[in-house]
Amino acid sequence: MTRGSVVRAVARKDLAVEMGSRVVINQVAPFALVVMVMFAFALDNEGILSRVAPGLVWLATLFSMLVVVQRSFAVESADGALDALRVAGVDPVAIFLGKSVALMVQLFALEVLLVCTAFVLYGVEPSPAGWAEAFVTMVAATVGLGFVGTLYGGLAAGARGRETLLPLLLLPVVAPVLIGATRATEAAFGSGGASVSEGWPWIGLLAVFAVLFGAAGSAAFGPLVDE
Amino acid sequence: MTNVVELRGVVAVLGGFPALAGVDLTVGRGEVLLLQGPNGAGKTSVLRVCAGLLPVERGGGSILGMDITAQRDSIRSRVGLLGHTNGLYLDLTVAQNIRFWASTVGASRDEVSAAMQRMGLDGRLASVKADRLSAGQRRRCALASMIVRRAELWLLDEPHAGLDAAGRDEIDSVLRDAVAAGATVVVSSHELERAGALATRVVTVDGGTVRDGGGAR
Numbered sequence: 001m002t003r004g005s006v007v008r009a010v011a012r013k014d015l016a017v018e019m020g021s022r023v024v025i026n027q028v029a030p031f032a033l034v035v036m037v038m039f040a041f042a043l044d045n046e047g048i049l050s051r052v053a054p055g056l057v058w059l060a061t062l063f064s065m066l067v068v069v070q071r072s073f074a075v076e077s078a079d080g081a082l083d084a085l086r087v088a089g090v091d092p093v094a095i096f097l098g099k100s101v102a103l104m105v106q107l108f109a110l111e112v113l114l115v116c117t118a119f120v121l122y123g124v125e126p127s128p129a130g131w132a133e134a135f136v137t138m139v140a141a142t143v144g145l146g147f148v149g150t151l152y153g154g155l156a157a158g159a160r161g162r163e164t165l166l167p168l169l170l171l172p173v174v175a176p177v178l179i180g181a182t183r184a185t186e187a188a189f190g191s192g193g194a195s196v197s198e199g200w201p202w203i204g205l206l207a208v209f210a211v212l213f214g215a216a217g218s219a220a221f222g223p224l225v226d227e
Numbered sequence: 228m229t230n231v232v233e234l235r236g237v238v239a240v241l242g243g244f245p246a247l248a249g250v251d252l253t254v255g256r257g258e259v260l261l262l263q264g265p266n267g268a269g270k271t272s273v274l275r276v277c278a279g280l281l282p283v284e285r286g287g288g289s290i291l292g293m294d295i296t297a298q299r300d301s302i303r304s305r306v307g308l309l310g311h312t313n314g315l316y317l318d319l320t321v322a323q324n325i326r327f328w329a330s331t332v333g334a335s336r337d338e339v340s341a342a343m344q345r346m347g348l349d350g351r352l353a354s355v356k357a358d359r360l361s362a363g364q365r366r367r368c369a370l371a372s373m374i375v376r377r378a379e380l381w382l383l384d385e386p387h388a389g390l391d392a393a394g395r396d397e398i399d400s401v402l403r404d405a406v407a408a409g410a411t412v413v414v415s416s417h418e419l420e421r422a423g424a425l426a427t428r429v430v431t432v433d434g435g436t437v438r439d440g441g442g443a444r
Contacts, residue, residue: 005330016323075318079316079357080313084314085331089305
């Protein structure tokens with residue numbers, strides 16, 4: 001079996017679990033929408049909302065990600081499936097990459113929903129070049145979040161009190177993504193007079209983060225879940 | 228007879244406590260070895276060492292001809308362990324679960340169909356989600372996964388626990404088939420009469436060591 005085919009099998013399996021349970025569709029997506037609406041109520045000023053919309057989109061993404069990552073590893077531990085994968089000698093790098101890809105797909109769908117919500121609720125009006133930059137920002141941030149979420153989800157999976165431990169471990173680590181994605185999205189949306197060209201260096205930061213955590217996760221995931 | 232399991236003076240530690248205190252054990256190809264002994268004696272630890280899951284602190288040996296300290300990853304890909312859990316994805320159907328495990332080793336659709344048929348999981352049960360299955364049906368699903376993974380050494384920890392008489396008979400039947408197909412089986416059980424009837428040899432585990440309790444039958 002090639003690593004690629006196992007990656008595809010693991011990713012397909014995680015997405016099939018979601019289609020079977022519909023937790024992201026029925027619970028996480030509504031949660032993310034409620035967060036966006038609550039922000040709108042709390043800030044209740046169109047000028048402020050369109051200014052802070054990028055930050056709100058990414059904060060809602062991070063909060064939602066915590067739930068998705070918890071869920072991704074809860075299905076592995078419910079009947080000892082992660083242990084069974086270890087026993088079966090399934091390549092841990094392939095497990096890491098497969099779970100990351102499935103997480104990325106789910107996060108990307110959530111981000112599309114959140115950006116559309118910001119468009120409707122917060123009155124953001126990006127230019128065509130801004131939409132393109134927002135798309136690239138979402139791709140780069142999603143890849144980084146997928147890798148780091150899977151790595152830390154695996155780290156917390158076997159720990160006592162993992163539900164509370166995961167946010168504590170994960171949120172500080174994803175701060176660079178929150179900052180980079182927010183700045184790049186501000187540029188894409190033209191929030192506060194930012195221009196599209198100001199976003200590309202931040203997208204570069206997101207790409208570096210994704211590469212670093214892709215490499216670190218591939219190296220560390222096996223030993224982590226073995227412990 | 229080629230030895231599938233060879234443990235020599237194996238010491239293993241679990242959570243800071245000694246789990247095995249110098250285990251010597253050999254299991255020949257095609258044998259069905261029953262591990263008996265009280266709770267906490269080390270039966271599960273012996274199985275986990277054989278599966279390449281529990282690292283060996285001292286001592287050595289081989290599983291399927293591979294070194295238990297240096298080749299743990301290779302050992303895992305040829306061993307199947309059925310522990311206290313079944314390793315199923317509860318939101319997936321029976322067929323999806325078995326197809327997933329098949330896809331991790333490149334098993335064909337025919338192998339999947341044959342395993343499901345052998346375990347009585349074809350037909351209506353194939354499309355039932357794993358969380359709706361009875362304990363016995365989950366066990367059968369886990370064993371079907373082991374079949375499609377083509378495990379050569381089957382390690383079973385209390386496989387009869389929680390099953391009714393029919394379920395236990397079915398497990399026994401599968402194990403007999405597996406041995407007939409060339410697998411080697413190591414099973415720990417408190418059901419001595421039932422597991423003993425299957426076993427070609429019985430050993431006693433106590434205090435983290437193994438005493439040869441029966442010799443070849």
